[in-house]
Amino acid sequence: MRRLIAWLWLIPVPLAFGIDLLTSTGWPLIAGAVLPVAAVLPILIRIQLGRTSARILGAAVLGLFVALGLVAIAASMSLTVLWLSLVTLTMLGRLGSGSGSIALIAILAVANIIVPSLLPDGLLFGLAFTTVIIVAISIGLMLRFTDRSLVERKATAAEAERRRIATELHDVIAHEVTGIVVLAQAAGRSDNAQLTSTALQKIEASGTRALEEIRRLVSETRTEAASRTPIAEGPQALRDRVEAYGQRAQISIDTGEIDDEAVWPVLDRVLVESLTNVRRHAGPDAPVTVSLTMSDEAPKILQMTVANGPGSGGIGAGSGTGLSSLRTRVSHLGGSIDAGVHEGGWMVRTRLPLTTKGDDG
Secondary structure (H helix, E strand, O other): OHHHHHOHHHOHHHHHHHHHHHHOOOHHHHHHHHHHHHHHHHHHHHHHHOOOOHHHHHHHHHHHHHHHHHHHHHOOOOHHHHHHHHHHHHHHHHHOOHHHHHHHHHHHHHHHHHHHHOOOOHHHHHHHHHHHHHHHHHHHHHHHHHHHHHHHHHHHHHHHHHHHHHHHHHHHHHHHHHHHHHHHHHHHHOOOHHHHHHHHHHHHHHHHHHHHHHHHHHHHHHOOOOOOOOOOOOHHHHHHHHHHHOOOEEEEEEOOOEOOOOHHHHHHHHHHHHHHHHHHHHOOOOOEEEEEEEOOOOOOEEEEEEEEOOOOOOOOOOOOOHHHHHHHHHHOOOOEEEEEEEOOEEEEEEEEEOOEOOOOO
16 A cells, blocks of 8 residues: 555646646647656656666756746646656655755756746746645655654664563573583583583583574564563472572472462563572572562562572673663563672562452452
8 A cells, every 4th residue: 555655646647748738839838748758757767666866866857957948938837847846856855865955956946936937927826836846845855754764663673673682592591501501510520420411411401492492582583473471370480490400499489379470470580590690600509599478568569589698609700681681571560679799699689569369358
């Protein structure tokens, strides 16, 4: 439909050309109508199709300027010249750039005002033509601003998609990759064949999961799907995360029945990022305590605390974007995250407002 609308300007051309031929009083008017149809119209069509640069509009302006001279000799107005002049002015306003385009707009606009003014009752014609010329230029500028806005929106969307992919890579895959690095280091330093075999098995499992996540992310990007939400649906997901981390991590959950299912995917992401940071900075031997509680007063607040003690050290600093990403996720639910030093280690506290069964009394 948009393509059809973009070509509607062609409809008046044969009508105007036919009227000019039927009402012509001599060869100058006929020549003035034939010239723009033969020389200018093909240029405008090629520009519309994107087969040539907008710079060739200068040739179109030259052709229209000659046609206006023939119309002035005939002392009559050509609808064909007028209409194609308006289309050319619109295209100049939309596609032109620099002082050259401004000069072409001014030349063509002034010529289309002066020539009608030379006719009988020329003042009235000049005023009317001035109005339609201003409208044509305004439409061109409006289309120009619309095109720029579309380009900016596409650029913004591309940047948002890039950030989404980066966030997904960090939140989901960095956890697995960090585990792989830690396990590889442990296997390399150990002389125990059984420990090395177990570490290699876990590395293979983590690598497989990371590869599946990458494939899923690429698939979603190709289909322009929305950002994938973690599938955690309840407290068991948090228990599974802590169990998978190892024996040095423990979790306690003391909450009532919770209706707000949106909190679990967010808490799952916070827990994954927190455990990844413990392994990266403090080391896999650092003790980790995870607690999930809910306040008694209204409004009820669900609080998850992930605290770790000192360890032997991990693989080093990360990108620094994890906590910022988590704050964004949590803020969407009206919650907050605090992080800081705690008893020689580190603690991350997440607070989320929620609705529990029985709140309606």
